[in-house]
Amino acid sequence: MLVGSIEAGGTKFVCAVGDEEYNIVDSHHFPTTDPDTTLSKVIDYFQQFKISALGVASFGPLDLDKKSANFGSIMASPKLDWRNIPIYQILKDRLHIPIFLTTDVNGSAYGEYIIGRLRGQKLNSLVYYTIGTGVGAGIIYDGKFLGDLGHPEMGHVFVKRHPNDKGFEGICHYHHDCLEGLVSGPTFEVRLGKRGEDVSLNDPVWDVMAYYMAQALMQSTMTLRPSKFVLGGSVVNDTFLKKVRQQYKLLINDYISLPSLEDYIVRPLVENNGSATIGNFALAIKQSQQE
């Protein structure tokens, strides 16, 4: 059986075809332009293969409520062209196969959960944060995605401000100094006048950002007590991750007992942002078993 994966992002749609062991058989990128053009190319691409099911991890926000009239649509997206585009239905009407649609970060979360379990990790739950252009998170719990009235938006939570960062307003258009407003990639330009790629790992900004991310992880911990945290996205590096672990330990201050943080707060097992592809394959297979 072959299955398909779409990672629908703001700049490109990454399409892949895989087998039941999650091996990538073929893949192709298409630029994200207008919905008609992009989705036609994507559909043409998949029609070359005999895929039995498709997993789609998309930018959003998405309406994922099966009882909603808008189920499977992109909602109030900052990408205006894509607002109210029923991406699930368009793909379904043309491909006639089982499709599972979820958020981009949920796809990555699921991939890390699947691979972790395949490698023998005892995972009953997992929280995946991405820190890139934005900040988001996906949660797997008992094999399912959490989010009742909608999917998580864990980039948009407030944190206690770092004493050396009180002058920075934050860049979230909705909340100023929410987590995304304080630690997303574009904050480097505003704080330091240069892109994150060009910021030294010795720069004190990493301590400030680690302090905020550690609080976000602490919030998730105190809420869900998950089996594992995975931090993905281009902003994350090993030096930063070490600082996050240190701050997390200091902040929690032995209030609860925790696993060894080296294994608990980690980077993705699948390199080069490949987690979502595997997650999508796995979700496609699961969906094909259910339909």
Added chain:
Amino acid sequence: MLVGSIEAGGTKFVCAVGDEEYNIVDSHHFPTTDPDTTLSKVIDYFQQFKISALGVASFGPLDLDKKSANFGSIMASPKLDWRNIPIYQILKDRLHIPIFLTTDVNGSAYGEYIIGRLRGQKLNSLVYYTIGTGVGAGIIYDGKFLGDLGHPEMGHVFVKRHPNDKGFEGICHYHHDCLEGLVSGPTFEVRLGKRGEDVSLNDPVWDVMAYYMAQALMQSTMTLRPSKFVLGGSVVNDTFLKKVRQQYKLLINDYISLPSLEDYIVRPLVENNGSATIGNFALAIKQSQQE
């Protein structure tokens, strides 16, 4: 069928016997002294009745991991006498009936979930916060309690400080200005030199506290998107709740669409802290069906 309920608190154990429609048939309070004395009295009390199952909502922290050697024990409690007391096993060995043990606030959460559903509310999930001597929360999701490596400890999360409250250190012994350190009942004495019961509803402290509670609800929202929030505990009053709703709306700033807040962020349906009793009855009945 009769079932039993224990609300095990730091000052008293509230015991009740109920029927399958959650009517209280009998109830009795015992002071919380040493474990031997208190638990003997509780067991003697229940042995007067032919109860088929028992629900216990206890102070903690509790080990609720069924695979743990300490399953059903009170762990590192501030009540030193009660540390490492295997409350589940002691009750089980003497009463020989199905017992469901959970945290105090989980019991209340479950009661509100059950009663809400009985009254026709569409609840797939519910978060119950209590603000009293401490701050805690319980989460029901798809009919089950959330918490993988342990139960939630949502009082111990950090929030952005209110501009008029920057001088206050917070009273949590572990974290100073975590949520509990900023909004629990005993903060009134430290901030204002008088007990919460004696603080005017016009005092600006309520705005400060509402700002923090609104952030906690926002964190839960962005994580779980629950069907409903219930706020219990002696600190909560209608004036305060209105302020929490206002701040919550201001902070979220239409980033996501929300139900009408008057129905979304509410006080308990069951008055006089009675939610836990009903929750315990319902959990006892559920447990008796499973064993």
